[in-house]
Amino acid sequence: MDEFADVVVIGGGIVGLCIAHSLLDKGARRVQLVEKNQIGSGGTDFALGLIRRRHADPVWARLATESWGFFSQWREETRDGLVTETSVAIISHASAGAAASEETPYRLSPQEAIDTSAALRARPRSLAMALAQRLRGKGLRIREGVEALDLRTENGPVRSVLTTDGTINCGACVIAPGPMREPPGRLLPSLLRPMRVPIVGFTGCRHPGAPPMLDVVRGVYIAPDGDRWVVSVPPRADAPVDADPHPPSSGEIRMLARALRHRVRDACPTLAGARCGIYDRTPDERPLVGAVPGVTGLFAAAGLSGSGFQVAPAVGARIADLVFSEPTDLWADKLRPDRFSEAS
Numbered sequence: 001m002d003e004f005a006d007v008v009v010i011g012g013g014i015v016g017l018c019i020a021h022s023l024l025d026k027g028a029r030r031v032q033l034v035e036k037n038q039i040g041s042g043g044t045d046f047a048l049g050l051i052r053r054r055h056a057d058p059v060w061a062r063l064a065t066e067s068w069g070f071f072s073q074w075r076e077e078t079r080d081g082l083v084t085e086t087s088v089a090i091i092s093h094a095s096a097g098a099a100a101s102e103e104t105p106y107r108l109s110p111q112e113a114i115d116t117s118a119a120l121r122a123r124p125r126s127l128a129m130a131l132a133q134r135l136r137g138k139g140l141r142i143r144e145g146v147e148a149l150d151l152r153t154e155n156g157p158v159r160s161v162l163t164t165d166g167t168i169n170c171g172a173c174v175i176a177p178g179p180m181r182e183p184p185g186r187l188l189p190s191l192l193r194p195m196r197v198p199i200v201g202f203t204g205c206r207h208p209g210a211p212p213m214l215d216v217v218r219g220v221y222i223a224p225d226g227d228r229w230v231v232s233v234p235p236r237a238d239a240p241v242d243a244d245p246h247p248p249s250s251g252e253i254r255m256l257a258r259a260l261r262h263r264v265r266d267a268c269p270t271l272a273g274a275r276c277g278i279y280d281r282t283p284d285e286r287p288l289v290g291a292v293p294g295v296t297g298l299f300a301a302a303g304l305s306g307s308g309f310q311v312a313p314a315v316g317a318r319i320a321d322l323v324f325s326e327p328t329d330l331w332a333d334k335l336r337p338d339r340f341s342e343a344s
Contacts, residue, residue: 002160002167005032005141007323010148010161011176012037013044014128014309015301017135018070018316019174024138026320031140032170034163036147040128042178046199046277047309048223048230050212051120052088055307059286059334063311070313071120074127082127087211088119091263105207106263112217119212124309148175157296172297172323178280192280192288192303195235198248199277200256201228202269213263220259228272229264231256234306235279248274279305282340289315289335291322299323300337 006028009016012035023031035041051071055061075083089106094113104114132142143165150162151173160169205224212223221232233256248256257269282288282303292298299322301315308315318335321328333339 002169003032004030005168005170006030007032007172007174008148008161008168008170009033009174009176011035011042011178012039012128012132012142012144013042013176013178014040014047014124014131014312015304015315016174016176017128017131018312019176019301019319020135020140020316021131021313022316022320023323024135024140026324028320028323029139032143032168033140034143034146034148034161034168036145038144039132039142040125043277043305044128044178044309045125046275047124048199048212048221048232049122049124049309050086050088050223051083051122051310052117053119054088054090054117056216057286059331060307060311062331063314064307066314066317067311068120071122071310075120078130080130081123082130083120083122086119086121087116089114089116089211089213090216091213092216105210105265106213107265116211121212122309151295151298153295156294158298170297172299174299174301174319174323175292176301192282195279195281195305196246197232197235197277197279197306198252198256199230199232199275200248200253200271201225201230201273202257202260202267203228203272204268204270205229205260205264206266207264210264215259215263218259218262220256220263222260222263229260229267229269231260233259235281246276248276277305281305284340287311287315287335288337289318290332290337293338293341302337 007023009020020031020033053065071083091114094111146163146165148161148163151158152160158173160167208224210224223230260269261267280303287303289301292300299319
């Protein structure tokens with residue numbers, strides 16, 4: 001039997017949930033969210049959960065700053081431990097920060113400096129599941145284990161979403177696919193480059209209260225996580241596409257262990273676990289957030305890997321504004337999915 005919704009959101013990660021949250025806050029009455037697997041089981045489950053406002057790219061910095069209030073409010077209102085206060089240390093060349101002190105657990109050269117700023121740390125999948133439960137109470141219908149197969153249009157506008165559990169007739173649709181999940185209708189894949197990211201955990205390090213650290217000089221992320229330390233290296237913009245989610249190789253593990261020994265004082269790393277996440281990146285490494293050209297009522301939020309978790313509330317608010325035909329700021333032009341076709 002066909003169903004009806006004002007808006008269908010495809011994708012049950014933190015981005016899809018934040019889109020649904022903003023839609024409901026704006027007054028959408030019938031919103032359905034379909035997720036192929038389980039809530040938060042895709043890219044959200046691989047997120048490291050660091051929430052910071054400082055980013056080198058002003059677009060990401062703007063989205064992160066706009067999202068900060070959501071996470072801060074969640075921490076203050078719920079006190080459920082899913083979002084906690086922390087700080088983030090950024091190591092860069094000496095001209096960009098303050099001098100290192102003996103108190104820091106991180107080792108620096110005389111040409112390097114460390115700068116620490118406020119941050120938040122979340123438990124990504126647990127937070128996604130808690131948010132889903134809250135949204136169910138506001139009327140969101142969540143359909144887990146349901147895959148969106150295709151979109152049906154009628155003379156331009158989107159009319160319905162065909163799923164493995166029937167057809168949902170709708171006035172608008174938002175696609176928020178995670179990495180390696182091809183959106184229905186083959187509308188975005190040519191713009192997204194899936195890239196494999198090794199994430200390795202080690203024991204054998206002291207300083208359990210140390211802040212997470214972004215090493216700008218060497219391009220490494222290091223953070224204590226309970227009784228172990230997590231080390232990751234984001235893919236370079238010029239790196240070859242490698243979307244095979246096979247576990248980190250022995251060479252990658254050794255490389256990350258060396259990075260940990262180099263930066264953390266008295267580190268004697270012992271392997272405690274390894275896995276790989278997948279980034280999906282656009283040519284300019286900025287996300288696709290906005291109306292999909294050629295189909296009225298169809299919107300996208302994609303290409304968010306690496307920082308998607310921490311900017312999801314701002315992305316959700318911007319998509320909701322577009323669905324309700326409300327004006328957005330000039331920054332929206334930097335996120336539009338059709339910006340690449342115009343540049344060519």
